[in-house]
Amino acid sequence: DAGVTQSPTHLIKTRGQQVTLRCSPISGHKSVSWYQQVLGQGPQFIFQYYEKEERGRGNFPDRFSARQFPNYSSELNVNALLLGDSALYLCASSLGWGNQPQHFGDGTRLSIL
């Protein structure tokens, strides 16, 4: 079975632009979470979706938004990009709610010029 897939793998944008990152969970997984990992740091939680509803939001500005589609894939949108948004964005999926481990994709490396 395919693992969590993220696209694109690498993206270069300039300040003020908007970006959309995509994530396809493992087949059968209904929960998707997004994390931001700045170079040299641990990941920071951004969003969690379960059954197409937002179930959690981390301490990120409103420029960050996400959604989950009926097929459980997800998009993360970031508007008005800042230099500080440069990071690796990780998507993780899990079967459902509660006590299930999260499986991660390879991430999208976002560079802001």
Added chain:
Amino acid sequence: AQTVTQSQPEMSVQEAETVTLSCTYDTSESDYYLFWYKQPPSRQMILVIRQEAYKQQNATENRFSVNFQKAAKSFSLKISDSQLGDAAMYFCAYRSFMDSNYQLIWGAGTKLIIKP
């Protein structure tokens, strides 16, 4: 709020020897989960081992084992018979059992270097 601290930015070990990575956390909760993840240069986070706080027995997975000290809020990872493929960033993570969003809270990571 919960926090996770990894005090060793970098560790090195000779191939085939044993190394222990440290992790401490702060929480007021009694039920939670603790994890060790490995992140090789390929970037994918790979789950190494998981510990439920209500279990007194330390989790083990082949060459990987943990020393979970709940009272001390300590969760160290021991890697036995280190192999070159173990070289990676290792992250300790916490997840509340009661938190409605079940987010993972991460430490800053420890870079593990394996010397051949």
